[in-house]
Amino acid sequence: MRHLLSPLDLSVEETDQLLSLASDIEKNRSKYAHVCDGKKLATLFFEPSTRTRLSFESAMLSLGGSVLGVSSADSSSAAKGESVSDTIRVISCYADICAMRHPKEGSAYVAASKSSIPVINAGDGGHQHPTQTLTDLLTIKSLKGRLGDMTVGLCGDLKFGRTVHSLIHALVRYPGIRFVLISPPELKVPDYIKENVLDANHIPYRETTNLDDAMEELDILYMTRVQRERFFNEEDYIRMKDCYILDQEKMKLAKPDMFVLHPLPRVNEISVEVDDDPRAAYFKQAQYGVYVRMALIMTLLEVEKPC
Numbered sequence: 107m108r109h110l111l112s113p114l115d116l117s118v119e120e121t122d123q124l125l126s127l128a129s130d131i132e133k134n135r136s137k138y139a140h141v142c143d144g145k146k147l148a149t150l151f152f153e154p155s156t157r158t159r160l161s162f163e164s165a166m167l168s169l170g171g172s173v174l175g176v177s178s179a180d181s182s183s184a185a186k187g188e189s190v191s192d193t194i195r196v197i198s199c200y201a202d203i204c205a206m207r208h209p210k211e212g213s214a215y216v217a218a219s220k221s222s223i224p225v226i227n228a229g230d231g232g233h234q235h236p237t238q239t240l241t242d243l244l245t246i247k248s249l250k251g252r253l254g255d256m257t258v259g260l261c262g263d264l265k266f267g268r269t270v271h272s273l274i275h276a277l278v279r280y281p282g283i284r285f286v287l288i289s290p291p292e293l294k295v296p297d298y299i300k301e302n303v304l305d306a307n308h309i310p311y312r313e314t315t316n317l318d319d320a321m322e323e324l325d326i327l328y329m330t331r332v333q334r335e336r337f338f339n340e341e342d343y344i345r346m347k348d349c350y351i352l353d354q355e356k357m358k359l360a361k362p363d364m365f366v367l368h369p370l371p372r373v374n375e376i377s378v379e380v381d382d383d384p385r386a387a388y389f390k391q392a393q394y395g396v397y398v399r400m401a402l403i404m405t406l407l408e409v410e411k412p413c
């Protein structure tokens with residue numbers, strides 16, 4: 107039995123296979139309509155979510171399976187003090203696979219250690235978000251035709267942004283990747299990621315606070331929201347929340363084939379005027395989230411690909 111707790115739980119080869127399966131699903135959706143007949147997905151969301159939870163549910167329904175779950179800590183026995191370990195032991199009796207989001211870093215690992223069904227980490231605090239990464243990889247591959255040989259700008263809250271952490275882990279495995287890390291000094295990529303992932307893999311990167319200066323060298327710009335819920339005080343959040351606002355003026359500095367991604371939700375960091383720019387890819391990215399989650403459910407449940 108396999109879990110997906112970090113992007114590294116899939117080898118590069120398995121990741122590429124999963125992305126190919128997701129692309130096939132996009133083109134031939136009806137072929138997959140019954141591959142998970144009779145299977146159940148449990149969605150355990152102890153933190154807010156729109157895209158991740160609903161795209162998981164849409165994915166399982168599109169495969170012919172059914173879904174059950176909780177959409178907030180308040181509506182589950184977590185509010186009564188039940189541990190993640192106990193919850194997952196019980197959920198294992200009700201479903202075949204589970205996607206879990208929790209505010210505590212490492213919670214998905216605890217769940218996996220007690221689970222008798224595959225556990226998918228749908229976000230554990232400020233740590234990792236591997237299914238967003240699969241979505242990001244499919245988006246980049248579809249837009250650029252490749253995953254290596256490019257300069258990726260990561261902009262915004264690089265300290266608490268779990269999507270950024272997972273994306274760095276995944277992209278360093280492709281040759282020719284270079285990063286520009288754009289953030290206020292207080293929201294830089296944590297040292298443990300710089301040392302253990304970037305430096306350990308000899309990945310070229312530079313850190314800057316200036317988005318304008320970075321624009322012209324980027325092939326992908328990955329914007330992120332300042333993660334209000336992870337701040338210790340509201341004053342710091344208010345001071346930093348609008349540190350970067352991508353607008354059409356800044357887009358003029360970018361290459362014609364540079365694409366803008368964002369895991370969403372957006373607050374102020376991308377002006378709505380950018381939505382009409384053909385290089386704005388974030389809504390397309392949200393659509394890809396359904397296909398990769400369909401492919402992931404099939405992979406973890408070891409469902410045969412239909413001919």
Ligand code: NCD
Binds near residue numbers: 330
């Ligand atoms: C992200 C998350 O939850 O980390 N959202 C998502 O899953 N698409 C990003 C965010 O909330 O800022």
